[in-house]
Every structure is written in C-alpha cells, then in structure tokens.
Amino acid sequence: YKNAPATMRELVDAGRAHGEQEFLVYQQKRLSFTQFFDKVDALGHYLINNKAIAKGERVAIAMRNCPEWMVAYAAIVSVGAVVVPLNSWGSADELSYCLKDAGAKLLICDPARLQLTKPLLKSLNCQAIVTGDNSNTDESIGNFDDIITQNRGKALPTTACAANDIAQIMYTSGTTGRPKGAVSSHKNICQAIYSFEFHAICSAMANPKAIEKMFAGGFAPCTLLSVPLFHVSGCYAAFLLNLRGGRKTVMMYKWSPEEALELISKERVTIFSAVPSMVMDLLRHPDVDSSDTSSLFSLGGGGAACPPAFKETISNTLSSSYVGTGYGMTESNAICASCTGDAFMYKPDSAGILSPLVEWQTRDEQGQPLPAGASGEIWLKSVCNIKQYWNKPDANNINFDGNWMATGDIGYLDEENFVYLVGRAKDLIIRGGENIYPAEIEACLSLHPSISEAAIIAVPDERLGEVPGAVIKPRDGAEICHDDIKSYLSNKLAAYKIPQNIWISSQDLPRNASGKILKSELVRQYID
Ligand code: ATP
Ligand code: MG
Incomplete structure (x- = not known):
C-alpha cells in the first residue's frame, strides 16, 4: 500500500484528527x-x-x-x-x-x-x-x-x-x-493495518445487506472488542484500525455472551469479530432472539478452525448482518485469506480467498515447492510478514527462506484461489504409516447434534505408533455413548480414522486466549 505510513508514530498520529469524537467505551468510562x-x-x-x-x-x-x-x-x-x-x-x-x-x-x-x-x-x-x-x-x-x-x-x-x-x-x-x-518492523504493521482496512471495505462492498445499512443514514461504525488486545485481531483489527479511522470501540474486560448482547444493543455495535467459539457462544445464547442486534452490520469469526456448524448457525441467526471468516497468524500480521458474502456459503469448507497482498506456495516434507493445487505445508510471502522470531536462530533458519515464511499449516489452494486448511503439521497423527489430520475428524464431530466440543489427540500405540483419540464434551443435557460416536463416524470416515479411545468430559475443553483447544493439556489429562 503506497499510501500507508512508514512508521507507527505516523499511523498512531492519524487518530489525532478525530478530536472530540468518542473513541473508547469501557465499563463506566468514556x-x-x-x-x-x-x-x-x-x-x-x-x-x-x-x-x-x-x-x-x-x-x-x-x-x-x-x-x-x-x-x-x-x-x-x-x-x-x-x-x-x-x-x-x-x-x-x-x-x-x-x-x-x-x-x-x-x-x-x-x-x-x-x-x-x-x-x-x-x-x-x-x-x-x-x-x-x-x-x-x-x-x-x-x-x-x-x-x-x-x-x-x-x-x-x-x-x-x-x-x-x-x-x-x-x-x-x-x-x-x-x-x-x-x-x-514498523512497515510490517503499517501495511497490515491498511490490509485490514482493505479487507473491511471489500467485504462490505461485496455484501448487499452491508451496503444498505451503510447508506441508510445515521450509520456510525462501532466495534465490540471482545478478543484480547495482545493478539493481532484485537490489537490491529479493533484497536489500531479504529484509532486511525476514528471509530468508536466498546471494550470488554473479559468474554461474556450476556454482556456482549447487552452492549451490542446499548451502544449500537456494528462490528463484532471474534474467534469462532465466541461467535457460537453468542448465537447459541438463549437471549439472542429477544436482544436488539439490529445495529450489527458485520459478524465474523476467524483465527481458528470454524466448525461446519458455525457457518450454518451464523448465517441463519442474525440475518441482518453479513458474515465472514478469515485465516491468519501472528507471524503474517495481516489476514492471509478471508471469506464473506456468497463465497462464505458457496465454499463452506474454505478458510477464504487468498489476500491480494499475499503470495502462496505449498512445499513437501523435503521443502520442495509442490505444483498448483497440491496439498502441503503452506509458505507465504507478504510485505506484512514478520521479519523473524526473537532469539530463535534455529526456528529462523527453518521457517524463513528469503521472503518466504513457513506457516506450520497444511493446506491447498483451489483453482479460484480459495484456501483450504487441512491441519497443522504438528498435529498430524501417523497411524501405521497412514496420515490422519485431526481437523477432519473434529469437523465431523462438531456436526453431531449432541456434541458441544471435540478434540482429537494422538494416543501412543505399540503396534501402530500412534492412533487418534477423542475428547468430547456433550451439549448440555445430551446423553452420548462411545458406540453412538463410533457408529456416527463410521458413516462418514474411513475406518482407520475412527478414534478407538473416546473420553467424555463434563468440563469445557481447555482453550488458550485465541480460543484454540490446548491439546497438550488434554494429553496431560488423559494420556500421560
Ligand atoms: P503457536 O504458533 O505458538 O503454536 P498459534 O499458531 O495457535 O500458536 P496464532 O498465531 O495465534 O498462534 O495462530 C495462528 C494459527 O491459527 C494458524 O497458523 C492456523 O493453524 C490457525 N488458524 C488461523 N486461522 C484459521 C482458520 N480460519 N481455520 C483454521 N485454523 C486457523
Ligand atoms: Mg503458530
């Protein structure tokens, strides 16, 4: 972006032009x-x-x-x-x-x-x-x-x-x-903020419902900041974007779907963007139908795998807003792919269309580039990518190759430039030589009407090396047994992918601040 500022000082200073306009709403403070x-x-x-x-x-x-x-x-x-x-x-x-x-x-x-x-x-x-x-x-x-x-x-x-x-x-x-x-660097972030702005404009323009609201008169953009500020999405897509652009930001100290619904109605929130599990919390909340969410204009969840149920629920619930998802990581600073409007429904398994700022490559296990369309480790080239890892010379050697950066994710790009994520390289389970991606089994489980959350972890096995195991939290009040789960999965997946060990948990599965399930914690609880 040629017009983007070169330094953070210039980027931040742009906010001064908004003077007496309201910027932050936090508890009783304005x-x-x-x-x-x-x-x-x-x-x-x-x-x-x-x-x-x-x-x-x-x-x-x-x-x-x-x-x-x-x-x-x-x-x-x-x-x-x-x-x-x-x-x-x-x-x-x-x-x-x-x-x-x-x-x-x-x-x-x-x-x-x-x-x-x-x-x-x-x-x-x-x-x-x-x-x-x-x-x-x-x-x-x-x-x-x-x-x-x-x-x-x-x-x-x-x-x-x-x-x-x-x-x-x-x-x-x-x-x-x-x-x-x-x-x-200063440049990496300044370019990323402009790329977030570009995404926001393109998404709005691609959605007739959004255009209608924007031109309805009295439209005042307002973001509900419900994700932590210490990750890219909170810091850039809410804080820095709104500081520069002169938009009101309503902050939550911590996530609560009740409070979010109250704030959306009271402050006339237009943009709510969070991780998929939070969006689901909001949409499944018993008060959602009786709350005034008519101000919402854009609703999104990204940064972690979106269960297929997410897309259905999100599209059916708040029909007045446009919805979307995105793929990115701390190291990319910006959104690498995003999906809204028709594309969101038309390619339900995709994480979105590759951002125009990002070049894409997949590589095999030896680091050799794969032909177009082939699945492999995703490498990205972008002006927004980080320079390097701090104090990690070995990781820098492995993960950076000139201007290309390894993501640790496995995926492919289809002929229309839509990104498909298959899983993380580190999550891969190799069962007697067969590759199993937990994300595929987790996506199936998430569609089961009695399952609230599911995670697949590797269970050591003497003969096969490792096999998949499932930790499942049923929906409130639902009864579920091992045989139900196995027979449900056997209609959808090859036999070798079906978890033999299944643990039913009454607790929410442990997640980090980005909303991702902490599998190392589950391994400690169920296997070690
Ligand atoms: P660490 O690198 O420390 O293990 P992390 O990769 O979870 O943690 P982040 O940078 O917050 O840290 O997350 C980026 C990762 O999140 C991506 O590399 C990808 O694995 C996952 N991710 C992001 N967006 C999506 C998405 N839309 N669908 C599936 N996974 C996603
Ligand atoms: Mg990572």
Whole structure:
C-alpha cells in the first residue's frame, strides 16, 4: 500500500484528527480521541524523560483489556521503543518466560499481573508501572494514573525511526509449544493495518445487506472488542484500525455472551469479530432472539478452525448482518485469506480467498515447492510478514527462506484461489504409516447434534505408533455413548480414522486466549 505510513508514530498520529469524537467505551468510562492522546503524550514524555527508554529497547504490556493497554501501546511505539504485548492470561511462569526472552526494560501492567511477575522483576532488571489504585512503596514501581497526572500537557518526544526498524515483539498463542516472539518492523504493521482496512471495505462492498445499512443514514461504525488486545485481531483489527479511522470501540474486560448482547444493543455495535467459539457462544445464547442486534452490520469469526456448524448457525441467526471468516497468524500480521458474502456459503469448507497482498506456495516434507493445487505445508510471502522470531536462530533458519515464511499449516489452494486448511503439521497423527489430520475428524464431530466440543489427540500405540483419540464434551443435557460416536463416524470416515479411545468430559475443553483447544493439556489429562 503506497499510501500507508512508514512508521507507527505516523499511523498512531492519524487518530489525532478525530478530536472530540468518542473513541473508547469501557465499563463506566468514556474517552474521546483527544482525551486518549493527552494520556499517550504524558506517558510517552515520561518514558523518554524519566525512564530513559532508548530507541529499540523493549517495553512490555501485561493487562487485561482496558484503555490503559491502548495508551501504553500507542506511547511505546510512538517514542521508537519496541512494544511487547504479553498474554495476560499467562501464569507467572509464562509471563516471566516472555519478559525474560524479550529482555524487557520496563513492564506496564495491571495489579494482578504485577503480583505474578514481581518476584522476578528485580532479577530481570525490569522496572514496572502499574495501573489502578495502589499504595506501592517500591521505588522501581510507578503508578500509571500518577504518571499521567504529573506529565499532563507535556509534549510527546520525537525519535527518528525508519520503516524497517523493529516496532514490536508479539508472542504467538502457544498452541503447539512455548509462545514464540514474532518480530515486526514498523512497515510490517503499517501495511497490515491498511490490509485490514482493505479487507473491511471489500467485504462490505461485496455484501448487499452491508451496503444498505451503510447508506441508510445515521450509520456510525462501532466495534465490540471482545478478543484480547495482545493478539493481532484485537490489537490491529479493533484497536489500531479504529484509532486511525476514528471509530468508536466498546471494550470488554473479559468474554461474556450476556454482556456482549447487552452492549451490542446499548451502544449500537456494528462490528463484532471474534474467534469462532465466541461467535457460537453468542448465537447459541438463549437471549439472542429477544436482544436488539439490529445495529450489527458485520459478524465474523476467524483465527481458528470454524466448525461446519458455525457457518450454518451464523448465517441463519442474525440475518441482518453479513458474515465472514478469515485465516491468519501472528507471524503474517495481516489476514492471509478471508471469506464473506456468497463465497462464505458457496465454499463452506474454505478458510477464504487468498489476500491480494499475499503470495502462496505449498512445499513437501523435503521443502520442495509442490505444483498448483497440491496439498502441503503452506509458505507465504507478504510485505506484512514478520521479519523473524526473537532469539530463535534455529526456528529462523527453518521457517524463513528469503521472503518466504513457513506457516506450520497444511493446506491447498483451489483453482479460484480459495484456501483450504487441512491441519497443522504438528498435529498430524501417523497411524501405521497412514496420515490422519485431526481437523477432519473434529469437523465431523462438531456436526453431531449432541456434541458441544471435540478434540482429537494422538494416543501412543505399540503396534501402530500412534492412533487418534477423542475428547468430547456433550451439549448440555445430551446423553452420548462411545458406540453412538463410533457408529456416527463410521458413516462418514474411513475406518482407520475412527478414534478407538473416546473420553467424555463434563468440563469445557481447555482453550488458550485465541480460543484454540490446548491439546497438550488434554494429553496431560488423559494420556500421560
Ligand atoms: P503457536 O504458533 O505458538 O503454536 P498459534 O499458531 O495457535 O500458536 P496464532 O498465531 O495465534 O498462534 O495462530 C495462528 C494459527 O491459527 C494458524 O497458523 C492456523 O493453524 C490457525 N488458524 C488461523 N486461522 C484459521 C482458520 N480460519 N481455520 C483454521 N485454523 C486457523
Ligand atoms: Mg503458530
């Protein structure tokens, strides 16, 4: 995108033009763009003048969704430091691992995250700023609100940054192992934000219902931010896109379908985009029919596999909005493929049409490119892709090849440029030489009327190496037995794919903040 800004400072500064317009709604607080930037300027001033944060030094953020998260992010990137958004769902060990890995000099956090990291901050030589009311006597820990008050009215210092300088280390979701620090330049992110904008415009234009609403008069875009800010979708598609574009953002501290329905109606939310499991929570909620969702204009779920039931439910429930899904990853920064409107129904198994900014290749196990249409590991080339992983020379050698980047996903592209995801390379189960992709079995199980959630894991087997096992959570009130499941699957799948071990769980399956089922946790519970 030729018109995209070169640096994060320019990208963020575009939001200043929206002045007194309302930007953030969070619990009882309402903040205009001007009020937001007053805080950004004060904090940015403090970072440079009081904390001597130099260009390229890492400043981490660990908070649940709140306006201070966004203020911190905007201040850090505007003064040329490297922002490190940490997973606020993380345990003490997980947070400390990332803080240490990133070599953060300063942590801006909420009281709960301070509690978790405090024992280690000294040894990591990391100072902290904490939000909320607290009477901290420790000199190395400043109070966020006090800092803002003391520095109000001070100018935001300028640090010269180039497009290729590092702006951010964002950690991956940690679905397949320890989270990896994904390093983005200013350019990678600025281009990604423009690509999100491009997707939003194209999706709206391709949907007659959306066009009707947009031109109906009085249309005021408003996003419900229900996903965490520390991943790409919350940080870019909600926060940075709305900051730049002057759109209202209603923030949720944590996910609750009841509260989401209330906010949609009260704040006249137009855009709700989340992970598929959250969209399903909303659509299956008993209050959905009696709630006023008429303001909704776009509804989407992506970033994780969409069960086939998702598409049916989403299209049948809120008929006034257009619906969609997308494929992307922390390392791609932008959406790699997306699907809305007719295409969403016409190719129900696809993750979407390849984004115009992204080049596609599949490679075999030896790393050789495969012919068009063949299934293999997906490699992507895009101006938005991260530069590299932080502190991971081995992973960098394996996963980057010139401008191409490995995704760890297996899939193929059809003749119309639609992406089909078959599974993750790391999830593959090899049963006596036969490849089994858990995603295929999970998609079948998700269509069973009595099943709420299902995950397939590899079970060690003396003779066959490994075989698939299923962990299933029935829908509330539904009765289900092993034989039912096996006979249901035997009508749909080859015999070797049918799980012999089936565990029925009364609990929700464990998920990470991206809504993905943590299979390592299931292996620990059921197999180890
Ligand atoms: P880690 O890399 O730490 O193991 P992660 O890959 O889950 O974690 P993210 O970058 O948040 O971390 O997730 C990206 C991954 O999510 C993709 O590589 C893909 O496997 C999966 N994914 C994203 N979108 C979709 C989709 N529409 N359908 C299926 N899977 C998807
Ligand atoms: Mg990944």
